Amino acid sequence: MDADIYREPLPDVRRWRRPPWASSRPTTRGFGDRFIPNRGDRMNMNIAEALLNIPRKDESTEEVSPSRAAYRKLLSDTMLQGRTRVFSFSNRPRSPLKSSLEAPTPTHRQPARKRRQIPQAPEKTLDAPDIVGDDRFNVLDWGNKNVLSIALDDKVYLWNATDGSTTELVTVPESSAPITSVSWAPDGRHIAIGQCNSIVELYDVTTKKLLRTLAGIHQGPVGSLAWNNNHLLTTGGAHGAIINNDVRIESHAVRSYRGHDDVICGLKWSSCGKHLASGGADKLLNIWDVSRSSPLHRFSNHTSTVRAVAWCPFKDNLLASGGGETDHCIKFWNVSAGTCLKSVETGSEVCGLLWSKHERELLSSHGPEKNQIAVWKYPSMTKIAELTGHSSSVLYMTQSPDGCQVASASSDETLKLWQINEKSTEKKAPKSPHMGPTNMYSYIR
Numbered sequence: 001m002d003a004d005i006y007r008e009p010l011p012d013v014r015r016w017r018r019p020p021w022a023s024s025r026p027t028t029r030g031f032g033d034r035f036i037p038n039r040g041d042r043m044n045m046n047i048a049e050a051l052l053n054i055p056r057k058d059e060s061t062e063e064v065s066p067s068r069a070a071y072r073k074l075l076s077d078t079m080l081q082g083r084t085r086v087f088s089f090s091n092r093p094r095s096p097l098k099s100s101l102e103a104p105t106p107t108h109r110q111p112a113r114k115r116r117q118i119p120q121a122p123e124k125t126l127d128a129p130d131i132v133g134d135d136r137f138n139v140l141d142w143g144n145k146n147v148l149s150i151a152l153d154d155k156v157y158l159w160n161a162t163d164g165s166t167t168e169l170v171t172v173p174e175s176s177a178p179i180t181s182v183s184w185a186p187d188g189r190h191i192a193i194g195q196c197n198s199i200v201e202l203y204d205v206t207t208k209k210l211l212r213t214l215a216g217i218h219q220g221p222v223g224s225l226a227w228n229n230n231h232l233l234t235t236g237g238a239h240g241a242i243i244n245n246d247v248r249i250e251s252h253a254v255r256s257y258r259g260h261d262d263v264i265c266g267l268k269w270s271s272c273g274k275h276l277a278s279g280g281a282d283k284l285l286n287i288w289d290v291s292r293s294s295p296l297h298r299f300s301n302h303t304s305t306v307r308a309v310a311w312c313p314f315k316d317n318l319l320a321s322g323g324g325e326t327d328h329c330i331k332f333w334n335v336s337a338g339t340c341l342k343s344v345e346t347g348s349e350v351c352g353l354l355w356s357k358h359e360r361e362l363l364s365s366h367g368p369e370k371n372q373i374a375v376w377k378y379p380s381m382t383k384i385a386e387l388t389g390h391s392s393s394v395l396y397m398t399q400s401p402d403g404c405q406v407a408s409a410s411s412d413e414t415l416k417l418w419q420i421n422e423k424s425t426e427k428k429a430p431k432s433p434h435m436g437p438t439n440m441y442s443y444i445r
Contacts, residue, residue, distance in 0.1 A: 116359075118375060118385040122416040123405070125389075126159070128152060133395060133411025135307055135324065135351065136223045136238075136263045136281065137180040140396035140409045145188030147205070148398075148407055150415060151179035156193060158205060161400060169208060170201075183225035183233075188401075192233055194222030200235055202247060217243045217253050226267040226276070228290070234276060236264025242278055242288075259286045259295045265307035272316050275335060279306030285321050287335050297338040303327045308364070310353035320362060322350025330364060330381075344381045346374065351395050357403025358421045365408060367393035373408060373418065387418055 064072075130153035132139060139151035148159040149169070154177035156169040172179060172195055181194035190211070193201045200222055202212040220238030227233055232254075233245045240260030245252040257278070266279035275296070276288040285306050287297040299321075308322030308330075317336040323329045328348055332341040349367035356363065361384070362376045371394055375385040396409040404421045 116422070118387070119419050120385075120387060122387075122389050123419045124417040126415040126417075128409055128413050128415045131409060131411065131413055132178045132180070133392065134180075134223075135305060135393075135395055136221070136265050138224055138266075138396065139179065139182055140398050140407065140415075141182050141184050141191075142398040142400055142407060143184035143188040143191070144186060144401050146401055147184075147188070149182045149184065149191060150409065151182050151193070153178050155179075156182060156191075161405070169203060169205060170210075172201075180221040180223045181225045183227060185227050185230050185233075187230050190230070192225050192227070194225055194235065196221045198222060198237065200225070200233070200245075202233075212247055212252075214245055214247070214252055217241075217245065224264045224267040224278075226269050228269045228273050228276075234267055234269070236267045236278065238263050240264065240280060240282070242267070242276075255293065257286075257288050257293055257295075259288075259298065260284060265305055266309045268309045268311055270311045270316060270319075271313060275311075277309045277311065277319055277321070277335075279309050279321060281305045283323075285309070285333075287319070287333075287338075297333075297335060299333065299340070301331060301340055301343070302329070304349075308350050308353040310355050310362070313355050313357065314360065320353050320355070322346075322353050322364060324351075325349045325367070330362070330376075342379070342381070344376075348372075349393065351393055352397035354397060354399050354406065356420070357399070363397070363399075363406060363420070365394035365397040371410065373397070373406065375420070389416055390414065 128150060132151070132153065140149070142148050146161045148161060150157055150159070154174065155171045156179060158167050158169050169191070170193070176195040176197045176199060178196055179193055180196055183192045185191065189204060189206060191203050191205055193203065195201070198215070198218040198220055200214040201210055203209065204211055214235070217235060218237030218239070218241055222235050222237055224236035225233065231246055231248050233247055235243050235245060240258070240262055242257040242260070242264060243253050244255040246254045257276070260278065260280040260282055262280050262282040264278055264280050268277050269275070274290050276290065278286045278288065283300065283302050283304060283306060285299040285302060286295040289296045302321065302323040304324035304327035306321055306323060310320045312318035312320065317334055319333045319335055321331050321333065328346050328350065330344045330346060330350055330353070333339070334341055346364065346366065348370060350364055351367055352365040354363040360378045362378050364374045364376065366372050366374065370386070370388055371390040371392055373387040373394060374383055376382065377384050390408065390410040391412040392410050394408045394410050397406060399406045402423070404419065404423045406418045406420050407415060408418065409415045
């Protein structure tokens with residue numbers, strides 16, 4: 001009977017239509033979670049076999065041009081790479097082959113970043129005789145015109161880091177000596193000089209002329225100075241007074257901040273100019289709003305004098321502070337929330353703090369036993385370098401305008417320059433005539 005079925009001519013399936021008794025919807029029965037098709041009388045095996053065996057239109061034996069056949073072969077080799085299946089399970093996919101029709105694409109590989117090496121020895125050492133070794137004072141500053149200023153007893157000297165020249169700016173009377181603080185205005189042309197008799201003087205370094213004298217605002221030495229802009233100078237005195245002075249007007253004292261009971265040892269304005277940080281010998285760290293006379297925040301976490309304060313250049317509300325002889329800690333503050341984020345034990349007195357201008361790093365200067373400068377990676381606070389060379393506390397520290405060098409001064413009467421970051425190769429500063437190896441140790445006056 002089966003042989004008779006295969007001898008019959010196959011029906012024309014292209015004209016076949018669904019029989020009226022065939023339902024368009026499958027019947028659903030309660031057979032659990034599996035579907036078992038019903039191969040009963042309703043399935044026509046002849047029609048199913050015909051549908052499987054009749055060649056499709058695109059598989060018919062039509063003549064194909066040689067160029068089309070070559071294109072099909074190239075397409076198959078490129079896409080399937082000789083495989084019969086597009087998807088297959090394997091440990092690692094095959095790398096795609098380059099087609100001859102495809103232009104080769106160059107590979108751009110990013111060069112590995114070279115590990116930075118920080119020299120352990122100072123690049124230059126200058127003599128600084130008669131420097132005042134007092135943690136209440138700030139007698140070292142580096143201006144935006146690449147000129148370093150340092151106060152030595154009753155004199156202020158300017159060292160030009162570009163050409164290595166040294167000039168004396170001013171000698172104050174004996175009644176005003178010693179000079180207790182120096183600070184450059186942001187323009188790099190004007191400098192403020194605080195004196196032991198409570199007077200502050202402003203000089204034009206280009207003409208070496210005295211422009212303004214600010215008197216009657218403090219009692220005793222003016223140990224801290226901070227510019228908010230080219231006309232607003234903040235001064236900190238020996239009795240805890242902090243005064244904002246507008247140097248353009250006659251009545252220059254425009255606002256006073258009261259919140260300390262002892263000497264103001266550190267003053268710094270934030271980069272946005274809205275907040276002022278002040279540290280004092282009363283172990284307090286205060287945060288001030290530019291428009292308020294009372295402290296925005298008052299932190300008493302340090303256990304010794306707070307003279308080291310530094311605002312973070314890449315996060316406006318982050319402040320670092322350092323404690324003195326018995327504290328040994330660097331603390332980080334969120335001034336928006338008024339909270340201490342972290343406290344790091346350094347092992348010695350923290351005299352100064354500087355944020356790097358190139359890396360997320362913090363530099364700290366210290367007292368005995370090592371009298372070192374430490375370089376820390378932020379925020380992990382991993383120590384990546386330690387620079388030693390001073391024989392007493394590194395009380396003063398400042399950095400160059402390009403952030404590549406750091407200058408440090410100590411009561412050991414030396415001023416040292418350290419190379420912290422590599423200088424840009426695009427624009428090199430002229431080499432100083434005093435930088436030769438045979439003249440590494442020279443005098444600033």
